Structures are given as C-alpha cells and as structure tokens.
Amino acid sequence: MRTRTLVLVTGLVLALGACSDDSDYSGQVGTNNGANNGNNGANNGGGQENNGANNGNNGNNGVNNGVNNGNNGNNGNNGPANNGVEPVGLPDGSACVGADECEGGTCLPEDDGYAGGYCTHLECATTGECSDNGQCAFLDQDREQSACFARCDDASPCREAYECRQFGEVSFCLPAEPEPETRPDGAPCTTRDQCAGGVCFTESDGFPEGYCTTINCSDRTDCTGEGNACLQAGRPNYCVHLCESAAECREGYICQPVGRGQGYCAPSPTAGNEVPQPGDLPFDIVCGETLAERDAYQGGLDRHTFDFSLPDGTTSFMIVPYSPGGQIYPVTLQGPNGTLNMFDEYDFALANAGFLINVTPILVPQAPQFTDFVTGGDYTMTMASEENLCFYVLPKTEPGDSIDLNIHFVGVRGLDAASAGNHGGFQAALQRFDEIYEQAGINIRNIRYMDADADTTNRFRVLRTQEGAFQLVARSEKPGEERDDVLSINVFFIDQFAIDGGSVLGISAGLPGAAGFHGGRASGLVFAASVLSDPTLLGQVLAHEVGHYVGLFHTTEQGGRGTDPLADTPECSPQQWGDPGRCPDIRNLMFPFAGNDHSTISDAQAGVVHSNPLVK
Amino acid sequence: MNNHFQRALVAVLVSTGLLISTVAFAHHQEPERENITTLLRAYDAFPKATAFKSVAEDPRTVLLEIVADDSEPEIIRLQALDALSLFPDADVRQVFRKVVAESWDHSQAPRATHNAINGLMFGWGEAALDDVLPLLSHPDLQVRLTVVHAVGKSGGDAGRTALQAQLNDEKDPYVREAIQIHAKSIR
Numbered sequence: 110m111r112t113r114t115l116v117l118v119t120g121l122v123l124a125l126g127a128c129s130d131d132s133d134y135s136g137q138v139g140t141n142n143g144a145n146n147g148n149n150g151a152n153n154g155g156g157q158e159n160n161g162a163n164n165g166n167n168g169n170n171g172v173n174n175g176v177n178n179g180n181n182g183n184n185g186n187n188g189p190a191n192n193g194v195e196p197v198g199l200p201d202g203s204a205c206v207g208a209d210e211c212e213g214g215t216c217l218p219e220d221d222g223y224a225g226g227y228c229t230h231l232e233c234a235t236t237g238e239c240s241d242n243g244q245c246a247f248l249d250q251d252r253e254q255s256a257c258f259a260r261c262d263d264a265s266p267c268r269e270a271y272e273c274r275q276f277g278e279v280s281f282c283l284p285a286e287p288e289p290e291t292r293p294d295g296a297p298c299t300t301r302d303q304c305a306g307g308v309c310f311t312e313s314d315g316f317p318e319g320y321c322t323t324i325n326c327s328d329r330t331d332c333t334g335e336g337n338a339c340l341q342a343g344r345p346n347y348c349v350h351l352c353e354s355a356a357e358c359r360e361g362y363i364c365q366p367v368g369r370g371q372g373y374c375a376p377s378p379t380a381g382n383e384v385p386q387p388g389d390l391p392f393d394i395v396c397g398e399t400l401a402e403r404d405a406y407q408g409g410l411d412r413h414t415f416d417f418s419l420p421d422g423t424t425s426f427m428i429v430p431y432s433p434g435g436q437i438y439p440v441t442l443q444g445p446n447g448t449l450n451m452f453d454e455y456d457f458a459l460a461n462a463g464f465l466i467n468v469t470p471i472l473v474p475q476a477p478q479f480t481d482f483v484t485g486g487d488y489t490m491t492m493a494s495e496e497n498l499c500f501y502v503l504p505k506t507e508p509g510d511s512i513d514l515n516i517h518f519v520g521v522r523g524l525d526a527a528s529a530g531n532h533g534g535f536q537a538a539l540q541r542f543d544e545i546y547e548q549a550g551i552n553i554r555n556i557r558y559m560d561a562d563a564d565t566t567n568r569f570r571v572l573r574t575q576e577g578a579f580q581l582v583a584r585s586e587k588p589g590e591e592r593d594d595v596l597s598i599n600v601f602f603i604d605q606f607a608i609d610g611g612s613v614l615g616i617s618a619g620l621p622g623a624a625g626f627h628g629g630r631a632s633g634l635v636f637a638a639s640v641l642s643d644p645t646l647l648g649q650v651l652a653h654e655v656g657h658y659v660g661l662f663h664t665t666e667q668g669g670r671g672t673d674p675l676a677d678t679p680e681c682s683p684q685q686w687g688d689p690g691r692c693p694d695i696r697n698l699m700f701p702f703a704g705n706d707h708s709t710i711s712d713a714q715a716g717v718v719h720s721n722p723l724v725k
Numbered sequence: 726m727n728n729h730f731q732r733a734l735v736a737v738l739v740s741t742g743l744l745i746s747t748v749a750f751a752h753h754q755e756p757e758r759e760n761i762t763t764l765l766r767a768y769d770a771f772p773k774a775t776a777f778k779s780v781a782e783d784p785r786t787v788l789l790e791i792v793a794d795d796s797e798p799e800i801i802r803l804q805a806l807d808a809l810s811l812f813p814d815a816d817v818r819q820v821f822r823k824v825v826a827e828s829w830d831h832s833q834a835p836r837a838t839h840n841a842i843n844g845l846m847f848g849w850g851e852a853a854l855d856d857v858l859p860l861l862s863h864p865d866l867q868v869r870l871t872v873v874h875a876v877g878k879s880g881g882d883a884g885r886t887a888l889q890a891q892l893n894d895e896k897d898p899y900v901r902e903a904i905q906i907h908a909k910s911i912r
C-alpha cells in the first residue's frame with residue numbers, strides 16, 4: 110500500500126491511504142473495505158433513492174445514506190443522518206459559524222484555515238456517515254482523526270477560497286493552498302513560472318540547475334529577493350545574486366568579481382564541460398558513486414574515495430581524477446607502502462587544484478624521495494569534491510625516451526600548419542627544444558601540426574587573461590584512438606599574450622598536466638609567436654613550459670618565495686634576488702626567467718620527467 | 726623593429742628632452758639593464774614593480790631604453806612596454822599614445838598596440854578613456870577586443886557605459902559578446 114500525505118496550510122495532515130486500486134478511499138477510514146467496491150458509481154449521488162437498496166454492494170465510495178445495515182460487515186448505522194431521517198443542518202463542506210449549523214455537528218473553524226468555516230462529521234468511520242456529498246478521510250498522518258469533506262467535480266465546484274483536489278478517483282473540497290511562492294533572482298529554477306522575476310536561465314543556457322532572474326533591469330530596485338542587484342551586461346541587463354566569495358553561491362557557480370570588491374554568482378567556467386566517459390579513451394575510466402561522506406571534508410566539500418590497483422613492476426604512475434564541473438582537491442593517497450598526504454609532505458600536488466578546478470592530475474613520484482612509495486598493489490585515493498568523480502590511472506614500468514607533440518597554430522602571423530615544417534625559425538626552436546631534453550635522454554618523436562578553426566582563432570589568437578589559456582587548451586581533441594595517440598602533448602601557439610599589468614611567455618595548464626585527457630582545462634600548454642624572432646628563446650620557452658606540463662616546478666619561485674621539492678636543484682635565496690644573475694639556479698631550465706643558456710636539467714628533474722606517462 | 730613603433734618612440738623621447746639615438750643607445754649601467762632584461766623574461770608570472778625597483782635605481786628609464794632598442798628581441802620590447810605601465814608618468818603615457826596612434830596605419834595592428842592599450846588602461850584607468858575608446862572603431866578585430874577587455878576591467882562606470890553604448894554600432898559578434906562579458910557593472 111502506498112500512502113500519500115498532504116500537509117495542509119492549517120497544519121493538519123491529510124493522509125490518504127491508496128491501495129493498488131486508488132478508487133478505494135473510504136476503505137481507509139471505515140471498515141467498508143475489500144469486496145464492496147463493485148457498484149460505487151451507481152450509489153454516488155443517488156442520494157436517498159438508494160437508501161435501503163445498497164445491500165451487498167455499497168461498500169465504500171457511495172453515499173450510503175440511509176440503510177447500510179447488515180451488509181457491509183461494518184459499522185452499520187453510524188451517523189445521525191443515516192437512519193432514514195432527513196438530515197438536519199448544513200451538509201459537509203458548507204460555510205458555518207457554529208457547530209449547531211452543521212449536519213455533522215462540527216464546524217471546522219476559520220482559525221484552522223477553513224475560510225468561512227467548514228461543516229463536517231468528525232471521526233467518521235465510513236463515508237456512509239457523511240452527508241450526501243461527503244467523503245470520509247483522515248486528517249492526520251497517523252490516521253487517528255478523520256472527518257468528512259465535500260466531494261466536488263466540474264458540476265459541483267467548491268466555494269470560494271476552496272479548491273477541488275483529486276485523490277485517485279475522488280475529489281473533494283479543501284482550503285485552497287496559497288499560490289506557490291516564487292523564487293528570488295539567483296535561485297534555482299526549471300521554468301519561468303517559478304521565478305518572481307519571470308525569467309529562468311536554464312541549464313541549456315549554461316546555468317547549472319537554472320537561475321531565476323529579472324531582465325532589462327536598471328538597478329537593484331528592479332530585482333527580486335535580498336542581496337540581488339542589476340548586472341549591467343549590455344543586452345539584456347539582468348539581476349544576479351551578489352557575493353563576496355564562492356561559498357555564498359550555489360554548487361556549480363563561482364563568485365565573479367565585477368570591481369569595487371563586488372561579485373555575483375555566475376556559472377563556474379568548468380560547468381557543463383564535457384569530460385571523458387568510460388570508453389572514450391583507450392584505457393579504463395571509472396565513473397560513478399564515490400561519495401563517502403557528505404559535507405565533512407576539506408573546504409566543506411564531500412569526501413570521495415576510490416580504489417585502484419597497479420601491476421607488479423610499476424615504477425611510476427599518474428592518476429587523473431576529475432568531475433564534470435565542480436571544484437576537487439586531492440587529500441590522501443594510500444598504498445601498500447604508506448600514505449601520501451596532499452596537505453603535508455605531498456602538498457605540491459595541490460598546486461593544480463587552484464586553477465584546474467575540476468581535474469587534478471597527480472604524478473607519483475614527483476620527486477625522488479617518493480620513489481619507494483610506488484609498487485604494484487592496491488591503492489585508495491581520497492578526494493574532496495562537490496560531485497561524483499571519474500578517474501583513470503596510467504602506470505609506467507619503463508622510463509621511456511620520447512614525447513609526441515600536437516602543435517596547434519592559433520592565428521600566428523606568417524606561420525601555420527602547412528608552413529611550419531619548412532619555417533627556419535620554428536624548426537630551429539624545435540631543435541633547441543630537442544637539445545635541451547637530450548640531456549634527459551628524451552627526444553621529440555612525432556609532431557602533428559594543426560590549424561585552429563576560425564572561431565578559436567578569433568577568440569584566442571591574442572590571449573588577454575591567464576584563464577583564457579585554460580579555455581583554449583580545453584578546445585583540444587584527442588588526435589587518435591590509440592593509447593600512443595592520446596599520450597601526446599597539446600601545444601597551442603598563439604600570436605600574442607596581452608595581459609594587462611604584464612604578459613607572460615607561456616602558460617602550462619597543469620603542474621603536471623593531465624596525460625591522455627584532451628578537451629579539458631589541463632589539456633596542454635600555450636606559448637606566443639611574439640618570441641619567434643628569437644628561435645633559441647622560443648625553444649627555451651617551449652622546453653620550460655613542457656617541463657611544467659610533465660611535472661617540474663620552478664627551481665626557485667620569483668623573489669625566493671619557494672623552491673621545488675627536488676634536492677639536487679640549486680636554490681636562490683631572497684637576498685640573492687636583488688641580482689638574479691647571482692642566483693645559483695639561473696642556468697637551470699626551470700629557473701623562472703628565460704635565458705638562452707638557462708637549460709640544464711638535473712638528475713632529479715630528469716627522473717620526474719621520466720616518471721610521466723607522456724614520456725613513452 | 727617595426728618602423729612605426731620606432732618612429733613613435735623616438736619622437737616621444739626627443740620631445741621629452743631625452744637624447745636618444747635610434748642606432749646606438751647610451752645604455753644604462755649594464756648590470757641594471759641586464760637584470761631588468763632578466764625580469765622581462767619571466768616565463769609565466771610578470772614581476773611586480775617592487776621587483777624592478779629591487780634591481781635598478783630607475784627602472785623606468787631603463788625600460789624606456791629597452792623599448793627603443795631595436796637590437797632587443799620583439800618579445801623583450803613588448804614586455805618592457807608592459808612593465809612601463811607599472812611606472813606611469815607623462816613620458817610613459819606619451820609612448821603608449823604614440824604606439825596607439827601608429828596602429829591606425831595597419832589593418833592588422835602591430836603587437837605593441839595591445840600592450841599600449843593595456844598600459845594606458847592599467848596605468849591611468851578612467852583617465853585614459855579618451856586615448857583608448859576611439860580604437861573601438863579600429864579595423865583590427867583583435868584591437869577592438871583588447872579595448873573592450875581593458876576598458877571593461879579598468880575603465881570604471883564611464884568606460885562600461887561607453888562600451889555598452891558601442892553595442893549600437895558594433896556588428897562583429899565576437900566584440901558584441903566581449904562587451905556583454907566585460908562591460909558588466911552592478912547597480
């Protein structure tokens with residue numbers, strides 16, 4: 110038996126048991142259940158003409174006035190009006206002031222939400238106890254209090270302030286529920302009717318779970334709800350929910366700054382990103398229920414755990430956890446030889462979370478001191494995440510000696526896929542790249558040259574924000590179906606960076622990037638043709654950014670504010686930064702400033718590079 | 726070196742009383758210039774003004790030298806333009822203005838145009854709108870996009886209002902979209 114429960118505005122609960130045959134309503138309150146269903150229709154509305162003639166069949170939904178005797182196996186002649194005597198007083202559902210006006214002897218009061226009062230028979234056991242038009246039903250979920258309500262249909266509508274509500278095949282008059290409250294700007298929605306502002310930006314518009322708004326606003330007085338204001342966005346202006354941090358926004362939204370310390374809840378740039386599903390890549394992808402604990406973990410995110418196994422002989426691996434759109438963080442990685450804590454000894458693995466948002470590739474080992482952690486066997490990864498995760502793992506048993514590049518030309522002046530193979534400067538840059546990685550026994554094996562489409566070119570040939578780099582690499586596509594194809598590095602060669610406050614020479618979307626993952630925020634690196642006039646420097650920049658992408662950090666951060674986790678790379682103290690030329694690591698490839706002879710790779714750095722599955 | 730770029734720069738520097746040769750520069754003290762150049766080669770994070778000040782007594786003058794030196798790689802001179810926006814004064818503003826002015830000679834503007842637009846808006850904010858907003862009718866789509874981005878970010882309410890008004894004239898869908906993204910403000 111299913112039970113439908115309706116909470117009335119009065120605070121009363123109307124519980125209507127519904128057996129598999131929903132027509133058997135009065136059966137819930139009386140004892141006229143079971144075999145008496147047959148002729149309900151014929152008994153309805155017939156009023157007293159049916160009196161005395163209902164024997165054996167009148168069961169339940171009929172009015173059953175009069176003579177229910179002897180045939181129902183039940184309560185028989187309950188109710189004051191059921192003994193062949195004309196009922197006295199107003200029938201169920203009538204307006205009333207006092208109980209004595211009502212046939213059933215009870216007037217449900219206005220204070221309980223029955224506008225104008227409501228005549229009823231309280232504690233009815235069967236519908237037969239009700240007025241001709243009455244229907245016996247429970248008032249409460251525990252089925253302890255019952256009452257008769259006036260039935261209704263098109264021909265017998267309810268009086269004002271009441272509505273005809275259907276329960277199975279029976280409808281009766283109940284106090285009208287107030288109009289459902291509409292939602293303020295910024296609230297979730299699926300249809301415009303739900304929104305006080307009359308507009309719902311839906312999922313298909315890029316707003317996760319919808320976004321109520323008011324359009325064509327002039328200022329915040331046009332907006333609905335607290336803490337909302339008018340976003341002057343051109344055409345149309347629309348109302349948004351204000352925020353100071355992402356914590357004030359719903360899942361799938363960020364707090365988008367708009368100046369003067371103000372921000373508004375806007376869809377996360379990763380929301381709606383398509384991510385690889387099982388079968389999309391030539392290795393096992395696991396997606397599904399990974400939630401272990403809700404609202405109990407890092408940053409208020411949920412704790413997700415998942416298990417995986419590595420084959421015997423594994424010397425290094427990359428694990429790539431990702432979600433469709435929300436923020437994720439690695440927390441711990443437990444293996445046969447211990448646990449790596451991403452908030453302690455392996456905290457450099459958190460570097461990705463800050464800008465990659467929904468994908469955090471983790472390379473193990475990313476420094477020689479973690480080499481012993483890696484072995485064949487069973488592992489458990491713990492993540493903090495808003496949503497369920499997918500992940501894949503790429504183990505390595507051999508160091509490898511080559512890499513493959515997919516070079517995308519994005520509106521570079523005088524250089525494209527067709528001319529790159531014969532472009533002296535560009536080829537000289539690639540040669541310089543090869544010379545640098547030769548120190549680690551690594552060479553470029555395959556290069557695929559591609560031209561970006563017109564839309565990508567128009568949007569990204571001049572990059573004006575670092576965020577634009579992540580959006581650009583997210584336009585990559587896997588270059589083939591085989592494992593060897595997808596384990597390749599996307600390199601986007603744009604015409605120019607133009608970031609106000611100071612540009613950059615290149616950007617790696619990941620430290621490390623996500624091996625094998627094409628089409629996401631961690632799917633490549635970007636550098637600019639404005640360096641092309643100096644091919645040696647261009648090769649240097651490419652080598653440096655690839656170094657980041659395969660897992661290398663700066664030997665020392667600018668100003669001496671941090672160093673890599675490698676013991677054999679020199680470090681530059683804050684005092685030495687007054688004259689960077691004196692920094693002992695200036696000749697290293699991963700020194701944060703380029704120079705034509707800043708190219709050395711230490712043994713530990715070579716080890717990190719070889720641990721990456723992109724080196725094959 | 727781009728000729729327009731160089732002419733503009735020389736004209737500015739001469740007009741401000743600095744004796745600059747387009748052929749041979751009296752270089753600043755070599756260690757300072759070398760360190761400044763090193764900072765301009767930052768791979769992935771542009772140094773702050775304090776970093777430039779920590780390696781040179783007068784970074785602005787060194788940067789002006791580098792911008793005008795056609796023996797430097799283009800990328801270093803572009804980075805030097807960016808760095809000049811950290812040291813805004815009348816001379817620097819004139820450099821940016823001249824670069825912007827020269828951009829009209831090209832259907833595809835020199836790369837320095839973007840750095841100059843950013844430099845003006847980053848260094849002077851709303852006060853630079855008169856220099857930058859005319860570029861909203863530049864034939865180079867990328868120049869218009871840079872203007873929208875820089876004005877939207879640093880041009881204040883006046884800038885955003887001007888960008889929104891531009892929707893009446895702008896036909897290009899990329900620029901229109903950029904205005905709707907970057908010209909936002911909240912009232």
Ligand SMILES: [Zn+2]
Binds near residue numbers: 653657663701768769
């Ligand atoms: Zn770097």
